[in-house]
Amino acid sequence: MTLLDLTIDEVLTTTRAVRKRLDLDRPVERTVIEECLELALQAPTGSNQQQWHWIVLDEPEVIGQAADIYREAMAQYSADIAEGREHYERQTVRAEQMSESVAYLRDNMHRLPAMLVPVLADRFGVLRGDQAQTFHHASQWGSIIPSVWSFMLALRSRGMGSAWTTIHLHREQEMADLLGIPYETHIQAGLFPIAYTIGTNFRPALRQPAAKVTTYNHWIPDWE
Ligand SMILES: Cc1cc2nc3c(=O)[nH]c(=O)nc-3n(C[C@H](O)[C@H](O)[C@H](O)COP(=O)(O)O)c2cc1C
Incomplete structure (x- = not known):
């Protein structure tokens, strides 16, 4: 792979x-996905416990069913927002532009050549209940997020792309049933969609400069 x-x-x-x-x-060839996963799995994990499982979807039928779950989850999320059950702030024009792209992915997800579902064992057995403390959240999520981001970087360096998506987690159990996840x-x-990108020229995003969101040695009391 070049x-x-x-x-x-x-x-x-x-x-x-x-x-x-x-x-x-x-x-997308399985070999390239495996290469990206090998790189991703070098990421750090809490207590050096790689209690993860990576499910690559590349059968059109499975992808189609996963796409259905994603679409239904997004519909539910939109309804929850409309009916005030979910907090949502529409802040900027950029958010409007983004939603067109979000809708495109939702409507075309079934056409993807491949997708990835990273799965993590609930090591402390508390994340699904109300017992989880910040330590549990930080340790668990911190043991999968670095590797997923590495995977996305590895895709990018090979002319491929993805998008971090979490919407389907409104229907997490349905996805678990589809893929046989306990x-x-x-x-x-x-x-995470997996596909080659159309062209490879992507630009840095508009972000606040680090100096605006960084302080040294103390918090700013009125920062927000
Ligand atoms: C935790 C998280 C959840 C996200 N969930 C979704 C999602 O469900 N669907 C989607 O299309 N994009 C999703 N995104 C992508 C963000 O909208 C995107 O990263 C953001 O608009 C910034 O764009 P950029 O990554 O190109 O800088 C998610 C991103 C993150 C980090």
Whole structure:
């Protein structure tokens, strides 16, 4: 597999949520996905316990069913927002633009060549109840999120793309049933499209400069 001619800093600043520029017609080889996973699995985990499982979806029928779950979960989420059960702030024009792209992914997900569902064992057995403390959340999520981001960076450096998605977790159990995941003891981190990108030129995102959101040695009392 050929790597793009990008520096590490360029990969870090141009790995975007790709939706409309996912190439839905180009197949993705399992070998490339496995290569990206090998890289991703180098990420750190709490107590060095890699209690994870990575489910790659590449059969059209399974992808179609996963896409159905995603679509239904998004419909439920939208209804929850409309009926005030879910807090949501529509802040900027950028949010409007984003939603068109979000809808595109929702409507075309069934056409993806592959997807990834990262699964983590609930090591302390508390995440599904109301016992979890910050320590449990930070340790558990911190033991899967670095590796998933590495996976996305590895895709990017190979001319491929993804988008971090969590919407389907409104229907997490349905996805667990579809893929045979033991729901009570295992948590899904999200659903990640895998495809080559249409073109490879992506730009850094608009973000607040670090200096605006960083302080040294103390919190700013009125920061928000
Ligand atoms: C925790 C998390 C959950 C997200 N969930 C979704 C999702 O369900 N569907 C979707 O289309 N994008 C989702 N996104 C993608 C974000 O909308 C996207 O990262 C954000 O708009 C910034 O764009 P960028 O990644 O290109 O900088 C999610 C991102 C994160 C980090």
